[in-house]
Amino acid sequence: MIILHTALAAEARPLIRRLGLKPGPGAPAPRLMVGDGTALVVSGTGRVRAAAAVAAAWTRLDATGHAPSAILNTGLCGAADSGRHPRGSVFVINACTDTTCGRRYYPDILLRHSLPEAGLHTFDKVIHSPEEARSGVRTAPELVDMEAAGVFEAGTLFLPASHVHALKIVGDALTDARFVTAADVESLIDDAIESITAFAAALRAFAASSEKSGRVLDESEERALGEAMDALRLTATQRARLSAAARHYRLLHDAPPSPVLAAFAARPPKSKNERAQALDRLLHALNGV
Amino acid sequence: MPSTEYRPPRPFSRIYVEDAARDHPETARVLRRFSRSRTVPISHYKDIFNRPRQEWRAQKESPALILAARHGEFLYDASAYTPTFGHKRFHYNALALNCVYDCAYCYLQGMFPSAHIVLFVNIEDYFAATEAALAEGPLYLALSYDTDLPALEHIIPYTRRWIEFTRTRPGLTVEIRTKSASFNRFADITPTDNAVLAWTLSPASVAARYEAKTPPPAQRLRAAAKALEAGWRVRLCIDPVLRVPGWENAYTALVDEIAEALDAGKLEDVSLGVFRINRDYLKHMKRRAAPTDVLYHPYEKRSALATYTAEEHKSMTSLLRSCFARHIPADRIHIV
Ligand code: SF4
Numbered sequence: 001m002i003i004l005h006t007a008l009a010a011e012a013r014p015l016i017r018r019l020g021l022k023p024g025p026g027a028p029a030p031r032l033m034v035g036d037g038t039a040l041v042v043s044g045t046g047r048v049r050a051a052a053a054v055a056a057a058w059t060r061l062d063a064t065g066h067a068p069s070a071i072l073n074t075g076l077c078g079a080a081d082s083g084r085h086p087r088g089s090v091f092v093i094n095a096c097t098d099t100t101c102g103r104r105y106y107p108d109i110l111l112r113h114s115l116p117e118a119g120l121h122t123f124d125k126v127i128h129s130p131e132e133a134r135s136g137v138r139t140a141p142e143l144v145d146m147e148a149a150g151v152f153e154a155g156t157l158f159l160p161a162s163h164v165h166a167l168k169i170v171g172d173a174l175t176d177a178r179f180v181t182a183a184d185v186e187s188l189i190d191d192a193i194e195s196i197t198a199f200a201a202a203l204r205a206f207a208a209s210s211e212k213s214g215r216v217l218d219e220s221e222e223r224a225l226g227e228a229m230d231a232l233r234l235t236a237t238q239r240a241r242l243s244a245a246a247r248h249y250r251l252l253h254d255a256p257p258s259p260v261l262a263a264f265a266a267r268p269p270k271s272k273n274e275r276a277q278a279l280d281r282l283l284h285a286l287n288g289v
Numbered sequence: 290m291p292s293t294e295y296r297p298p299r300p301f302s303r304i305y306v307e308d309a310a311r312d313h314p315e316t317a318r319v320l321r322r323f324s325r326s327r328t329v330p331i332s333h334y335k336d337i338f339n340r341p342r343q344e345w346r347a348q349k350e351s352p353a354l355i356l357a358a359r360h361g362e363f364l365y366d367a368s369a370y371t372p373t374f375g376h377k378r379f380h381y382n383a384l385a386l387n388c389v390y391d392c393a394y395c396y397l398q399g400m401f402p403s404a405h406i407v408l409f410v411n412i413e414d415y416f417a418a419t420e421a422a423l424a425e426g427p428l429y430l431a432l433s434y435d436t437d438l439p440a441l442e443h444i445i446p447y448t449r450r451w452i453e454f455t456r457t458r459p460g461l462t463v464e465i466r467t468k469s470a471s472f473n474r475f476a477d478i479t480p481t482d483n484a485v486l487a488w489t490l491s492p493a494s495v496a497a498r499y500e501a502k503t504p505p506p507a508q509r510l511r512a513a514a515k516a517l518e519a520g521w522r523v524r525l526c527i528d529p530v531l532r533v534p535g536w537e538n539a540y541t542a543l544v545d546e547i548a549e550a551l552d553a554g555k556l557e558d559v560s561l562g563v564f565r566i567n568r569d570y571l572k573h574m575k576r577r578a579a580p581t582d583v584l585y586h587p588y589e590k591r592s593a594l595a596t597y598t599a600e601e602h603k604s605m606t607s608l609l610r611s612c613f614a615r616h617i618p619a620d621r622i623h624i625v
Contacts, residue, residue, distance in 0.1 A: 019290055038290055094303075094329045106329065106337055109303065110347040112296040117327055139330065160342040201293045206347070209295035213346045216580045241587075248585035252534075287587045 002070040002204045003057050004040040005050060007147045010185035011075040012042045018193050026060040034061075037204060039068065043147065047098070047122055050150035058158050069207035070163045072200050073151035076171030076185060077120065078144040080130040085143060085170050088188055090195045091118040093166035098149035099123050099137055105152035108162035111206040113199055118142045120168060122149035130174050143168055163207055167199050216247040217257075224258035224265075228282070231265040238279055245286035260285050297351040300389075301444075305331045305405075309358040315410035316356050319445060323354070331355075338386070338403045345577035348404035349391055354444070359383070359409040363418035367431060372560050372625045376429035376462070380422070384409055384447050385436040390468055391501040393581040394529055397435060399570025406436075408445055416454055419461065427460035439467040442474050449475065455483040466526065470504035472512035480520040485557055487524035488513040490547070492539035495531055499583060507546070514551040523555075528562035528625060530605050531583065532597055537608060544612035553616035561613075562625030563605050565596035 006012045012033070015021070021033035021040055030053040031042040039061055043053030054071060061068050079085035094117040096105045109117075121141035127133045133141045148166040155164035169192045171180050189196070217225065225246050229239050249257040264282045269275040304326045310316050311330065320328060331337055334357035364380040373379040386407040387397055398404075409415075422428050432438055432451055439448045448465055452475070455463050466487040475486075490506050490513075491499070503509075517523045525547065530540060547553060564583070566574075568590060575584050588595035597605065606624050613622050 036290070094327065095331070104332060104336065106305070106331060108337075108340075108343065108348070110297065110344055110351060112298045117329075119329075160344055161340055162344045162347065197290050198293070201291045202296070204290070205293045205295040210344050210347055214576070214580065216585075244585050245587065247580070248582050248587070251580055251585060252582035283587070 001061060001066045001068045002038055002072060002200055002207070003054065003061070003068045004038060004200060005054055005057075005071065005073045005147075005151050006040070006042055006075045007045050007050065008075065008182075008185060009042055010182040011189050012040055013186055014189040014193055015040055015074075015196065018197060024060065025064050027056075030056055032057050032060060038200070039066075046146055047100070047124060047150035047153075050147035051154035052150075054151050054154040055157070058154075069159070069211060070203045071151065071155040071159060071165070072203055073148050073166040074189075074196050075145070075147070075168070076180070076188060077168040078127060078133075078172050078174040079170045080133050080141050080144065080174060082170075082173035085118060087170050087172070088191055089116070089170050090192045091116055091143060091168050091170070092199065093118065093120045093143070093148060093168060095119040096148045096152055096166060097121045097137065097139070097141075098153070100149075102138065103149070103153075105149065105156070106161065107152070107165045108160065109165070110162045111202045113202060115167075115195060115199065118168075120145060120148050120166065122146060127174050133174060143170070144174060162210075163203075165199075165203060167196055216250055221246070221250065221256050221258055224256075224261045228261040228265040231268045232275055232278055232282075233269075234275075234279065241283060242279065242286075245283050249286040257286060297347060300351050301326055301354050302351065303327050303329065303353040305329050305334070305337050305353060305355040307331055307334050307355070307357040309333075309360075310356045310410045313356075313358065313410040315408075315412065315445060319354065319356060319408065319410075322444065326354075333357075334407050338401070338405060338407055340402065343403045345398065345404045346579050349579075352387070352389075353405045355405055355407045356410055357407055358411045359414065363415050364422055364430070372562070372623050374429070374558065374560075374623060378422075378426060379429045379431070381431035381434035382415055382419075383435050384412070384415060384432065384438060385441055385445075387435070388437045389440050390437055390503045391579075392468075392503070393499040393501070393579065394531070394564055394566070394583045396566055396570050396574075398578040399567065399573040400435070406441075408441070410445075412447065412450060419454075419458075423458055423460050427462075429462045429464070431464045431466070433464070433466045437467050437469060438465060439471070439474070440469040442469075442471070449478060452478055452481060452484050456481045458483065464524070466524075468500065468503045468509060470508035470512045472515045476515070476519070480522075482522060485522045485524050486513075486516050487526055487560075489526040489528060490543060491527070491531075492543045494535075494539055495533060498533075499531065499581065506543070510547060510550045517551050517555055522557040524557045524560060526560040526562075527609060528560055529564035530561065530609065531564055532586070532601055532605060536605070540605075540609055541612055544609065544616070548616045553613075556617060556621065558621040558623055559613050559617060560623045560625060561606055561609050563597055563602050565594050565625075567593055568595045569593075571595050
């Protein structure tokens with residue numbers, strides 16, 4: 001499950017339409033929509049609301065057994081230099097500065113994408129000019145928004161920096177924000193929808209692959225291991241040793257340890273002594289080099 | 290949402306540049322070399338490198354480069370588990386953190402929270418610190434310690450620069466340890482007695498299974514033979530020795546291959562060490578690294594270390610010692 005986050009309802013509408021999202025579980029606010037492997041939360045404007053909404057979405061989804069594996073903030077931003085970052089262009093954010101405290105977030109971009117990247121500064125107020133964006137910050141802003149730093153702050157509480165990202169669509173050049181209407185917002189997101197959904201899909205695929213990559217035993221092998229542990233009535237330390245041995249066997253022989261485990265589980269020990277002996281034999285059978 | 294397969298980015302398609310390293314000429318050189326990569330300015334390398342809960346396995350597939358400037362200490366005391374070859378002042382430095390190779394047993398997987406590769410560009414500060422240490426007496430310095438420095442030569446030519454630096458410092462001996470096979474990169478350098486080039490070798494079957502992305506041992510051995518012929522001091526390291534099924538035959542055959550490929554009598558020495566690892570690192574490795582049987586072997590716990598039992602240790606080292614003793618004097622066989 002991936003959480004998409006937008007600040008505005010107008011930013012969310014094209015995504016809801018495209019992904020066929022329906023109202024999700026829990027309280028009416030913040031607004032949470034869900035669909036196949038995707039949730040979308042709408043926070044309203046501002047860094048703190050964004051952080052709160054992401055945390056709330058996380059908690060609500062986790063409570064229904066769908067712990068999210070990635071978070072993507074998307075929506076419009078302003079550009080300090082409209083020549084380099086023209087209206088409608090889409091950027092993957094590779095650095096985000098929270099201008100209230102100077103903290104910088106660097107999403108660990110471990111997936112392949114073909115979009116341009118840019119740095120983003122999150123402000124707590126509407127910025128009306130490139131000069132205003134530049135004043136009081138250490139590095140000159142490229143893109144400007146009011147939410148992403150909050151999403152990074154809350155998102156990295158739950159997930160690694162490689163699983164929390166922002167994808168921004170340039171809506172204005174910091175001089176003309178008040179001329180961007182809700183209809184303009186929808187139309188800009190609509191134009192960028194292929195990029196947004198493709199990036200979100202790549203992020204979801206990355207999260208799924210990273211979840212799998214550390215796994216040694218599959219579900220049925222884990223079950224066989226658990227059954228053997230229960231049958232032998234092992235202590236926590238003995239369980240840890242057996243678990244390591246089963247993994248060793250799986251990796252060394254590239255074969256499931258289940259038959260070895262099942263043979264022992266079928267003859268449960270009757271005494272503490274028998275249990276120790278059975279465990280020794282089982283460990284030897286699994287570890288024997 | 291379109292469903293898609295996970296596609297990792299190209300290795301080094303992203304280069305983080307620390308503010309303090311931004312204007313260094315080495316930085317400019319690396320950025321020229323990777324002109325297609327995306328550059329991201331950062332305040333400090335630890336902002337990227339030291340983050341908690343990083344995706345080690347994915348990072349290892351597609352590492353980013355982090356160009357940084359080192360401050361503070363430049364020389365470290367070698368670990369108690371490292372052979373010192375009889376030198377009183379044995380130090381190592383850290384010109385880079387992490388490695389382009391991907392050995393299943395590598396302790397770096399347990400030591401560093403990230404698999405991205407840090408290169409410290411301020412080599413002149415390392416030279417200055419080494420000069421200062423030399424003023425207090427002769428020094429033995431391992432250059433390729435928490436990395437494989439020659440394997441990074443195409444990115445930053447530090448091996449060459451250190452050899453040239455060492456040549457004119459009589460009290461200094463450097464060890465440059467590698468699994469790389471590209472001796473040709475250094476073939477034009479006149480050998481110096483101040484540098485020991487060390488190749489780590491494993492049986493081909495062990496390398497194929499546990500040393501991903503490394504050149505095959507036969508190629509490493511050819512590189513070592515060329516270096517020996519050219520007049521370099523050459524050390525061979527069989528470290529770690531792994532107790533894999535059929536290990537006796539595999540390691541015996543390796544020694545035979547070595548004796549065939551080069552004049553073993555001319556070797557500086559041979560360093561042998563069975564697999565040993567800090568127990569905390571092993572714990573981290575099980576969480577971070579790609580799972581392999583090496584990580585789950587039932588090692589014995591000996592204080593801070595996980596390693597083979599004393600009996601296994603003995604059988605492994607005595608086999609290798611006796612194999613090598615046929616080709617090289619006993620006093621040049623070091624057991625770690
Ligand atoms: S070559 Fe050495 S440093 Fe590099 S991965 Fe292998 S063991 Fe680690």
